[in-house]
Amino acid sequence: xxGWEIFEVWVIAxxxxxxxxxxxxxxxxxxxxxxxxxxxxxxxxVGLIWESVIVQQLWDPMMGGDWWLVFPGILGFLxxxxxxxxxxxxxxxxxxxxxGVTAGIFIxxxxxxxxxxxxxxxxxxxxxxNGFWDFLLATVVVVGVISTLIYFYFSKExxxxxxxxxxxxxxxxxxxxxxxxGYTVMGRVSLLIGRVQFLVEDWVGSFxxxx
Amino acid sequence: xxxxxxxxxxxxxxxxxxxxxxxxxxxxxxIPFPISITPEAQMLYDHIESLPDSVTVMxxxxxxxxxxxxxxxxxxxALHQFWRKDCKxxxxxxxxxxxxxxxxxxxxxxxxxxNKVYGExxxxxxxxxxxxxxxxGMGTSIRSIFPTDNxxxxxxxxxxxxxxxxxxQVSFIFEVADNATADYWVSIVNAQYGVPMGCxxxxxxxxxxxxxxxxxxxxxxxxxxxxxxxxxxxxxxxGNAVIGMGAQSxxxxxxxxxxxxGNIGFFMLGKHRRRVS
Numbered sequence: 001x002x003g004w005e006i007f008e009v010w011v012i013a014x015x016x017x018x019x020x021x022x023x024x025x026x027x028x029x030x031x032x033x034x035x036x037x038x039x040x041x042x043x044x045x046v047g048l049i050w051e052s053v054i055v056q057q058l059w060d061p062m063m064g065g066d067w068w069l070v071f072p073g074i075l076g077f078l079x080x081x082x083x084x085x086x087x088x089x090x091x092x093x094x095x096x097x098x099x100g101v102t103a104g105i106f107i108x109x110x111x112x113x114x115x116x117x118x119x120x121x122x123x124x125x126x127x128x129x130n131g132f133w134d135f136l137l138a139t140v141v142v143v144g145v146i147s148t149l150i151y152f153y154f155s156k157e158x159x160x161x162x163x164x165x166x167x168x169x170x171x172x173x174x175x176x177x178x179x180x181x182g183y184t185v186m187g188r189v190s191l192l193i194g195r196v197q198f199l200v201e202d203w204v205g206s207f208x209x210x211x
Numbered sequence: 212x213x214x215x216x217x218x219x220x221x222x223x224x225x226x227x228x229x230x231x232x233x234x235x236x237x238x239x240x241x242i243p244f245p246i247s248i249t250p251e252a253q254m255l256y257d258h259i260e261s262l263p264d265s266v267t268v269m270x271x272x273x274x275x276x277x278x279x280x281x282x283x284x285x286x287x288x289a290l291h292q293f294w295r296k297d298c299k300x301x302x303x304x305x306x307x308x309x310x311x312x313x314x315x316x317x318x319x320x321x322x323x324x325x326n327k328v329y330g331e332x333x334x335x336x337x338x339x340x341x342x343x344x345x346x347x348g349m350g351t352s353i354r355s356i357f358p359t360d361n362x363x364x365x366x367x368x369x370x371x372x373x374x375x376x377x378x379x380q381v382s383f384i385f386e387v388a389d390n391a392t393a394d395y396w397v398s399i400v401n402a403q404y405g406v407p408m409g410c411x412x413x414x415x416x417x418x419x420x421x422x423x424x425x426x427x428x429x430x431x432x433x434x435x436x437x438x439x440x441x442x443x444x445x446x447x448x449x450g451n452a453v454i455g456m457g458a459q460s461x462x463x464x465x466x467x468x469x470x471x472x473g474n475i476g477f478f479m480l481g482k483h484r485r486r487v488s
Contacts (some may be wrong), residue, residue, distance in 0.1 A: 191280065
């Protein structure tokens with residue numbers, strides 16, 4: 001491990017421990033780490049966008065002959081009009097383009113790529129019953145989907161058969177929340193494990209090079 | 212009853228401390244918890260194994276450095292499996308903070324093990340803003356979105372990219388993500404261009420993506436650190452995820468014990484208060 005690598009490891013360890021110190025109570029170390037992280041992220045992001053979008057995809061191609069890129073360039077520039085109240089209305093033009101393009105792309109892709117295949121797969125479970133366990137699975141899927149959808153049907157009071165079905169729907173939703181919660185715990189613990197792994201292996205490991 | 216009152220009023224920092232100890236101990240004294248392989252992880256592994264040798268694949272680093280513990284072992288294992296099959300790998304990222312540099316670090320670290328050369332066997336396209344435009348645009352031309360690789364080398368000067376122009380030349384995409392970009396890979400790339408996809412995702416996102424396995428939009432799925440550990444075992448390269456699962460299991464047991472303890476305390480104190488009143 002070189003001197004520079006040891007320095008890097010110690011800087012990372014310092015910021016990790018500073019952020020963890022918030023679990024005890026708020027303190028200046030935490031605040032310093034938090035502010036540096038926010039500042040660094042913003043600076044890095046601006047630099048990255050400048051290089052990868054403005055330079056590589058606007059300026060360089062324009063200089064190479066794609067002069068028509070000046071139009072999207074102007075539209076993008078007009079976004080900054082929002083900072084000047086008198087001409088802020090100008091920013092609505094590029095926003096209209098963004099809205100139109102986004103809606104056009106998303107409506108098709110969401111319908112074609114998510115809604116229809118998921119509906120098809122749900123119905124496919126019923127279509128593909130082969131034996132008792134498949135039948136049980138298909139029943140759970142059908143009851144689960146219908147009762148959950150009915151729970152979110154608010155145009156009629158949830159009483160009688162509708163109320164009973166909605167209650168079954170709540171059970172399915174709760175089971176789903178339970179699965180999500182279990183996975184979320186695993187995810188959050190993994191974040192901690194990642195940091196502890198770094199501290200134990202890299203940071204503590206660097207002690208042998210120093211002491 | 213005094214015990215339950217103490218438990219009820221316990222300072223949460225003691226819980227943080229216990230959880231911290233439960234995470235640290237397995238790293239110092241490894242505890243071998245069994246790791247079973249789920250069908251979704253097996254399906255992903257089998258699909259990649261079934262790919263013809265030497266095809267071009269995409270490995271997408273759509274995760275932030277904060278989720279490295281879950282996502283990086285997936286990416287590393289995928290690199291091992293792809294390169295054992297002599298695949299040509301295109302890496303890219305839709306994550307500005309860290310994505311391209313993590314791809315660079317991991318690929319350059321594993322490449323020498325398989326004698327792989329940058330530009331001939333793998334290429335890192337880096338990052339471009341606006342993932343919807345990026346994913347759609349690559350369907351027409353990868354060069355229109357990424358005129359250069361992450362280091363600024365023109366794609367026309369990279370031998371591996373001579374025969375790769377758009378998704379038609381890509382046989383498989385493995386998306387490692389800690390956010391919703393996987394949705395767009397499914398809805399734009401898989402649905403519109405028909406490229407087979409697998410996904411490795413953080414535990415928080417995993418429940419949502421199981422539906423994509425059921426619908427056949429993903430050939431398989433790795434969910435969180437457990438999924439990463441399974442994949443490490445499948446490629447026979449146990450690493451950080453397998454080690455981390457010891458700590459993961461310890462903390463889960465601790466949380467279950469605390470939930471049970473908290474519930475018993477809640478009912479005991481409730482009963483006691485009703486009796487007193």
